[in-house]
Amino acid sequence: xxxxxxxxxxxxxxxxxxxxxxxxxxxxxxxxxxxxxxxxxxxxxxxxxxxxxxxxxxxxxxxxxxxxxxxxxxxxxxxxxxxxxxxxxxxxxxxxxxxxxxxxxxxxxxxxxxxxxxxxxxxxxxxxxxxxxxxxxxxxxxxxxxxxxxxxxxxxxxxxxxxxxxxxxxxxxxxxxxxxxxxxxxxxxxxxxxxxxxxxxxxxxxxxxxxxxxxxxxxxxxxxxxxxxxxxxxxxxxxxxxxxxxxxxxxxxxxxxxxxxxxxxxxxxxxxxxxxxxxxxxxxxxxxxxxxxxxxxxxxxxxxxxxxxxxxxxxxxxxxxxxxxxxxxxxxxxxxxxxxxxxxxxxxxxxxxxxxxxxxxxxxxxxxxxxxxxxxxxxxxxxxxxxxxxxxxxxxxxxxxxxxxxxxxxxxxxxxxxxxxxxxxxxx
Amino acid sequence: xxxxxxxxxxxxxxxxxxxxxxxxxxxxxxxxxxxxxxxxxxxxxxxxxxxxxxxxxxxxxxxxxxxxxxxxxxxxxxxxxxxxxxxxxxxxxxxxxxxxxxxxxxxxxxxxxxxxxxxxxxxxxxxxxxxxxxxxxxxxxxxxxxxxxxxxxxxxxxxxxxxxxxxxxxxxxxxxxxxxxxxxxxxxxxxxxxxxxxxxxxxxxxxxxxxxxxxxxxxxxxxxxxxxxxxxxxxxxxxxxxxxxxxxxxxxxxxxxxxxxxxxxxxxxxxxxxxxxxxxxxxxxxxxxxxxxx
Numbered sequence: 001x002x003x004x005x006x007x008x009x010x011x012x013x014x015x016x017x018x019x020x021x022x023x024x025x026x027x028x029x030x031x032x033x034x035x036x037x038x039x040x041x042x043x044x045x046x047x048x049x050x051x052x053x054x055x056x057x058x059x060x061x062x063x064x065x066x067x068x069x070x071x072x073x074x075x076x077x078x079x080x081x082x083x084x085x086x087x088x089x090x091x092x093x094x095x096x097x098x099x100x101x102x103x104x105x106x107x108x109x110x111x112x113x114x115x116x117x118x119x120x121x122x123x124x125x126x127x128x129x130x131x132x133x134x135x136x137x138x139x140x141x142x143x144x145x146x147x148x149x150x151x152x153x154x155x156x157x158x159x160x161x162x163x164x165x166x167x168x169x170x171x172x173x174x175x176x177x178x179x180x181x182x183x184x185x186x187x188x189x190x191x192x193x194x195x196x197x198x199x200x201x202x203x204x205x206x207x208x209x210x211x212x213x214x215x216x217x218x219x220x221x222x223x224x225x226x227x228x229x230x231x232x233x234x235x236x237x238x239x240x241x242x243x244x245x246x247x248x249x250x251x252x253x254x255x256x257x258x259x260x261x262x263x264x265x266x267x268x269x270x271x272x273x274x275x276x277x278x279x280x281x282x283x284x285x286x287x288x289x290x291x292x293x294x295x296x297x298x299x300x301x302x303x304x305x306x307x308x309x310x311x312x313x314x315x316x317x318x319x320x321x322x323x324x325x326x327x328x329x330x331x332x333x334x335x336x337x338x339x340x341x342x343x344x345x346x347x348x349x350x351x352x353x354x355x356x357x358x359x360x361x362x363x364x365x366x367x368x369x370x371x372x373x374x375x376x377x378x379x380x381x382x383x384x385x386x387x388x389x390x391x392x393x394x395x396x397x398x399x400x401x402x403x404x405x406x407x408x409x410x411x412x413x414x415x416x417x418x419x420x421x422x423x424x425x426x427x428x
Numbered sequence: 429x430x431x432x433x434x435x436x437x438x439x440x441x442x443x444x445x446x447x448x449x450x451x452x453x454x455x456x457x458x459x460x461x462x463x464x465x466x467x468x469x470x471x472x473x474x475x476x477x478x479x480x481x482x483x484x485x486x487x488x489x490x491x492x493x494x495x496x497x498x499x500x501x502x503x504x505x506x507x508x509x510x511x512x513x514x515x516x517x518x519x520x521x522x523x524x525x526x527x528x529x530x531x532x533x534x535x536x537x538x539x540x541x542x543x544x545x546x547x548x549x550x551x552x553x554x555x556x557x558x559x560x561x562x563x564x565x566x567x568x569x570x571x572x573x574x575x576x577x578x579x580x581x582x583x584x585x586x587x588x589x590x591x592x593x594x595x596x597x598x599x600x601x602x603x604x605x606x607x608x609x610x611x612x613x614x615x616x617x618x619x620x621x622x623x624x625x626x627x628x629x630x631x632x633x634x635x636x637x638x639x640x641x642x643x644x645x646x647x648x649x650x651x652x653x654x655x656x657x658x659x660x661x662x663x664x665x666x667x668x669x670x671x672x673x674x675x676x677x678x679x680x681x682x683x684x685x686x687x688x689x690x691x692x693x694x695x696x697x698x699x700x701x702x703x704x705x706x707x708x709x710x711x712x713x714x715x716x717x718x719x720x721x722x
Contacts, residue, residue, distance in 0.1 A: 111472040390685050402669065
């Protein structure tokens with residue numbers, strides 16, 4: 001290649017780069033191109049639903065906005081996606097919109113990573129209160145959940161019948177069972193099958209612990225912290241909270257549940273009940289088709305008879321660093337609208353985050369999913385929105401574990417006082 | 429350029445890759461970590477990091493989980509070191525003798541080393557499952573009641589010690605084997621002629637001549653044992669009741685889950701210096717021992 005040719009190629013390259021740079025700076029200046037990061041793969045059902053939603057947004061919005069999604073799968077230990085977000089925080093190159101898990105709202109909002117969404121979200125009255133509460137920090141809506149989750153008690157219909165438990169004594173959402181009634185049924189089942197009556201996943205020391213067991217505390221009228229999230233002493237160790245942990249301890253002490261459950265004991269007909277989330281429905285319907293199961297509500301405190309059930313989900317939020325607020329806001333609003341959420345929930349078999357989506361799904365979903373949808377509307381309770389949530393949830397899980405060691409910790413009041421002090425040390 | 433200068437340049441040229449890699453991935457991060465340890469660096473608010481003096485260092489000595497993790501790791505090292513090194517030596521002695529299927533034994537003993545620690549941890553979780561695990565089934569056959577293993581704050585650490593020793597001893601077995609094969613056969617023949625028994629031969633020939641290999645194995649095992657994290661992270665998440673929490677896992681959790689990089693850095697600095705100090709003491713002890721043996 002002679003000198004002239006080389007110069008020619010170089011010249012064309014430089015010119016092309018300049019033209020492209022000009023184009024990209026123009027579109028940036030217009031503020032119409034938005035980027036978004038999500039925590040799943042493009043090939044997941046969730047990813048496929050998102051791809052359709054994004055195509056719809058790019059086609060249907062009348063302002064000429066264009067969204068691009070980057071799929072960054074989150075691994076089972078929570079890394080991957082979060083690592084990328086953490087790195088981007090330090091490098092200052094966050095996208096315009098990102099997804100975040102419910103409990104991260106407070107920390108992200110306090111550290112000004114995400115900004116309020118209130119003015120961009122339409123039809124807020126349609127959104128489930130648990131979703132609003134999960135995304136609200138200091139009175140402002142910072143993030144919006146695009147689906148919901150829930151936990152119920154799965155029961156084996158045949159095992160219940162064989163143990164002589166009458167249909168009439170089976171609780172319903174309108175007439176739930178209190179802890180005493182629940183334990184009476186557990187006693188019958190345990191006597192009949194000589195095995196724990198329920199796998200409560202009590203051995204799970206992860207996020208499942210607060211997620212699944214805090215509703216007992218709330219049902220009793222207790223709490224983890226005060227409303228402002230500044231105090232735990234006097235709340236986590238209140239008499240009401242103590243009754244909830246006493247109930248958990250009694251369940252273990254009387255062998256109605258166990259810290260060492262047989263793997264897939266409910267699925268294989270070894271235990272008659274299992275406390276688990278909405279995600280188990282798909283597993284039961286695909287891998288354990290022979291199992292004739294139903295769904296029962298959360299047991300309630302005998303003092304209050306208040307039904308409280310867990311909720312929680314991943315959410316959309318707009319970053320503080322975005323220079324395209326209108327486009328980012330429009331994208332979040334679009335993705336959390338009835339039509340798009342309906343698509344996501346139906347594809348994923350997840351619970352809906354809007355009442356209107358619930359209505360649309362009602363007749364099209366499995367009865368168990370429908371049960372959890374109703375339970376969510378009636379009694380869904382979001383987890384506390386706290387800046388140091390990771391430490392608080394771990395202390396909660398630690399408390400549940402200690403509660404199950406009933407010989408070492410027979411005095412629940414004493415245990416909760418100590419744990420409340422630990423939680424309070426994180427509430428700054 | 430003088431001849432010496434030329435040789436120095438050559439030396440720097442050969443050292444450069446190591447210096448660059450170590451600098452980028454070890455020295456610079458260590459210096460940054462040391463600097464962070466005097467700040468309240470939170471990963472979510474990197475721009476708001478402020479100098480807090482020695483507050484993080486004061487905090488960690490009052491942190492019950494960090495102190496518990498130190499106690500746990502000392503217990504782990506104290507048990508895993510003799511078990512792992514002893515087993516490795518035993519296995520090396522077995523495969524050192526010519527016998528049928530020797531290659532099979534070598535491969536079998538070495539196999540766990542090439543399997544990822546995460547995989548072996550999950551495998552052992554199945555083996556140790558209190559309700560369905562094979563170990564409890566075997567114990568039941570000899571009349572021992574089912575044990576909780578990983579669900580017990582008293583047994584979990586011992587289960588991890590056993591698994592760790594089993595997983596890593598194959599590697600040390602190979603090093604011991606190399607050491608054993610370097611011992612001149614003439615010494616064994618001479619001992620045999622002198623009428624020395626097996627134990628006397630082992631004590632007076634094998635062990636002394638294996639000393640350099642043993643020192644190397646002890647030092648590397650010692651440092652590796654102090655870095656234990658994967659097993660605790662996968663099998664117990666540091667529980668039950670922090671009974672398997674190790675300093676490295678606690679540092680990781682504080683830094684990356686709780687996002688408190690400042691505090692995690694302070695723990696890293698203290699723990700890093702602790703290991704260095706231990707290693708120096710260990711080397712001095714083994715060297716003094718070598719001196720007295722000569």
